[in-house]
Amino acid sequence: xxxxxxxxxxxxxxxxxxxxxxxxxxxxxxxxxxxxxxxxxxxxxxxxxxxxxxxxxxxxxxxxxxxxxxxxxxxxx
Numbered sequence: 574x575x576x577x578x579x580x581x582x583x584x585x586x587x588x589x590x591x592x593x594x595x596x597x598x599x600x601x602x603x604x605x606x607x608x609x610x611x612x613x614x615x616x617x618x619x620x621x622x623x624x625x626x627x628x629x630x631x632x633x634x635x636x637x638x639x640x641x642x643x644x645x646x647x648x649x650x
Contacts, residue, residue, distance in 0.1 A: 588626045
Protein backbone atom coordinates (compact mmCIF):
# COMPACT_ATOMS: atom_id res chain seq x y z
CA UNK A 574 0.00 0.00 0.00
CA UNK A 575 1.04 3.60 -0.58
CA UNK A 576 1.79 5.85 2.34
CA UNK A 577 1.22 9.55 1.73
CA UNK A 578 1.68 12.59 3.92
CA UNK A 579 0.47 16.09 3.16
CA UNK A 580 0.23 19.39 4.97
CA UNK A 581 -0.40 22.77 3.40
CA UNK A 582 0.42 26.27 4.58
CA UNK A 583 0.61 29.88 3.43
CA UNK A 584 4.10 31.25 4.09
CA UNK A 585 5.20 34.84 4.65
CA UNK A 586 8.62 36.49 4.60
CA UNK A 587 10.68 35.63 7.69
CA UNK A 588 10.85 39.18 9.00
CA UNK A 589 9.68 41.19 12.03
CA UNK A 590 6.47 42.63 10.60
CA UNK A 591 5.13 39.19 9.61
CA UNK A 592 4.22 36.05 11.53
CA UNK A 593 6.91 34.84 13.95
CA UNK A 594 7.37 31.45 12.29
CA UNK A 595 6.86 32.85 8.75
CA UNK A 596 3.58 30.93 8.46
CA UNK A 597 0.41 32.97 7.90
CA UNK A 598 -1.93 29.95 7.98
CA UNK A 599 -1.48 26.20 8.29
CA UNK A 600 -3.83 23.23 8.04
CA UNK A 601 -3.73 20.02 10.03
CA UNK A 602 -1.64 17.23 8.57
CA UNK A 603 -3.36 14.52 6.51
CA UNK A 604 -6.79 16.15 6.74
CA UNK A 605 -8.44 17.49 3.59
CA UNK A 606 -8.62 21.21 4.28
CA UNK A 607 -8.98 24.49 2.41
CA UNK A 608 -6.91 27.39 3.73
CA UNK A 609 -8.23 30.94 3.37
CA UNK A 610 -6.17 33.90 4.53
CA UNK A 611 -6.10 37.63 3.80
CA UNK A 612 -2.78 38.71 2.30
CA UNK A 613 -1.75 42.37 2.34
CA UNK A 614 -0.16 42.63 -1.09
CA UNK A 615 0.92 46.23 -0.45
CA UNK A 616 2.80 45.14 2.70
CA UNK A 617 4.55 42.42 0.68
CA UNK A 618 5.55 44.98 -1.97
CA UNK A 619 6.93 47.38 0.66
CA UNK A 620 8.81 44.55 2.34
CA UNK A 621 10.37 43.44 -0.94
CA UNK A 622 11.79 46.95 -1.38
CA UNK A 623 12.87 47.79 2.18
CA UNK A 624 12.57 44.77 4.50
CA UNK A 625 15.51 43.60 6.58
CA UNK A 626 15.52 40.19 4.85
CA UNK A 627 16.59 40.72 1.23
CA UNK A 628 17.03 37.17 -0.08
CA UNK A 629 16.70 38.14 -3.74
CA UNK A 630 19.21 41.00 -3.50
CA UNK A 631 21.62 39.03 -1.27
CA UNK A 632 21.68 35.88 -3.40
CA UNK A 633 24.94 34.62 -4.86
CA UNK A 634 24.60 35.77 -8.43
CA UNK A 635 27.30 33.33 -9.55
CA UNK A 636 25.02 30.45 -8.47
CA UNK A 637 21.45 31.77 -8.90
CA UNK A 638 20.02 33.81 -11.72
CA UNK A 639 16.86 34.01 -13.77
CA UNK A 640 17.10 33.89 -17.55
CA UNK A 641 14.02 34.50 -19.68
CA UNK A 642 13.22 35.15 -23.31
CA UNK A 643 10.85 37.80 -24.55
CA UNK A 644 10.16 38.58 -28.20
CA UNK A 645 13.14 36.45 -29.22
CA UNK A 646 15.56 38.38 -26.99
CA UNK A 647 17.17 36.78 -23.92
CA UNK A 648 17.26 38.64 -20.60
CA UNK A 649 19.09 37.79 -17.36
CA UNK A 650 18.10 39.03 -13.92
